[in-house]
Amino acid sequence: QVQLVESGGGLQQAGGSLRLSCAASGYTFSPYTMAWFRQAPGKEREFVVAITWPGITYYADSVKGRFTISRDNAKNTMLLQMNSLKPEDTAVYYCATKKSDGTQVTVGSNYNYWGQGTQVTVSS
Numbered sequence: 001q002v003q004l005v006e007s008g009g010g011l012q013q014a015g016g017s018l019r020l021s022c023a024a025s026g027y028t029f030s031p032y033t034m035a036w037f038r039q040a041p042g043k044e045r046e047f048v049v050a051i052t053w054p055g056i057t058y059y060a061d062s063v064k065g066r067f068t069i070s071r072d073n074a075k076n077t078m079l080l081q082m083n084s085l086k087p088e089d090t091a092v093y094y095c096a097t098k099k100s101d102g103t104q105v106t107v108g109s110n111y112n113y114w115g116q117g118t119q120v121t122v123s124s
Helices: none
Strands: 003-007 012-013 019-025 033-037 046-051 055-059 065-074 077-082 091-099 120-121
Touching: 003 091, 019 033, 019 091, 019 120, 033 077, 033 120, 046 077, 055 065
Parallel strands: 012 120
Antiparallel strands: 003 019, 019 077, 033 046, 033 091, 046 055, 065 077, 091 120
16 A cells, blocks of 8 residues: 655744655555645644646645645655745644545545654744
């Protein structure tokens, strides 16, 4: 089955940057969509960004202009460059993937596979 492993989380000051990665393996279907969701303490999981097999990207309004998603096909890895970090970005970030089946990419329940998560903490 599909396995997703996140890395790159850590502590940053407001205005700083972090780069998250999600290494994927075990795909038996194609095309597929990959995405990042996040969950802050005491809050519900929310959509952050997604990228489809054709390379179309979707960003939550809260991160537009600050976060950039990309794929490193040689390493089977999805990257998330996070700039101009804010304390509100503090959360556990989860990598997720699903078949590109036409279901909404912004809805977490549409995803079948999830990574373990990586903690991002932004201090003010």
